[in-house]
Amino acid sequence: DAGVTQSPTHLIKTRGQHVTLRCSPISGHKSVSWYQQVLGQGPQFIFQYYEKEERGRGNFPDRFSARQFPNYSSELNVNALLLGDSALYLCASSLRTWGDTEAFFGQGTRLTVV
Amino acid sequence: DAKTTQPNSMESNEEEPVHLPCNHSTISGTDYIHWYRQLPSQGPEYVIHGLTSNVNNRMASLAIAEDRKSSTLILHRATLRDAAVYYCILRDPTYGNKLVFGAGTILRVKS
Numbered sequence: 494d495a496g497v498t499q500s501p502t503h504l505i506k507t508r509g510q511h512v513t514l515r516c517s518p519i520s521g522h523k524s525v526s527w528y529q530q531v532l533g534q535g536p537q538f539i540f541q542y543y544e545k546e547e548r549g550r551g552n553f554p555d556r557f558s559a560r561q562f563p564n565y566s567s568e569l570n571v572n573a574l575l576l577g578d579s580a581l582y583l584c585a586s587s588l589r590t591w592g593d594t595e596a597f598f599g600q601g602t603r604l605t606v607v
Numbered sequence: 608d609a610k611t612t613q614p615n616s617m618e619s620n621e622e623e624p625v626h627l628p629c630n631h632s633t634i635s636g637t638d639y640i641h642w643y644r645q646l647p648s649q650g651p652e653y654v655i656h657g658l659t660s661n662v663n664n665r666m667a668s669l670a671i672a673e674d675r676k677s678s679t680l681i682l683h684r685a686t687l688r689d690a691a692v693y694y695c696i697l698r699d700p701t702y703g704n705k706l707v708f709g710a711g712t713i714l715r716v717k718s
Contacts, residue, residue, distance in 0.1 A: 526705065535710055538706065538707065551705075585706075595653040595656060596651075
């Protein structure tokens, strides 16, 4: 079975631009979450979606938005990019949203803002 | 979000057992204890989780204290591939599967 796939793997953007990151969960998984990992720190929660509905939002500005599609894939959008948005963006999928469920992470998208 | 405390780093010799401690004195009765690890340049990888009883799987064992205020991840025979950052995380079942990562423990394995 394919794991969680994210695209692109790397990209470079200029300050003020917009970026869209994509995630395909493991087949059968209905929950997708997004995390931001700045160099040297643990991942920070951005969003969780389950059955196409937002179920959780972390402490990130409104420039960050996401959505989940009928096939359970997801997009993370970031507007008006800042240098501080440079990070590894991780997507995780789960069968369900309960705390006893393990999350499976993709390899991430490395975003560099210049 | 419930907090966990882990040592910043630990070192182990290859082929020897490793015990990674985690303190979570403010754990609630419904919090699950999860462990993830992150190898260099990769996304986090699920290792194991438990609620009250000790747990074993093919990767590791999780020993949970009777009062649940601490736990220990046990790697039975460390290999060079186990060198990673290990995160101990508490998950409140009422808030879905949000994972709150701390700084974790950097495990170094010497050959």
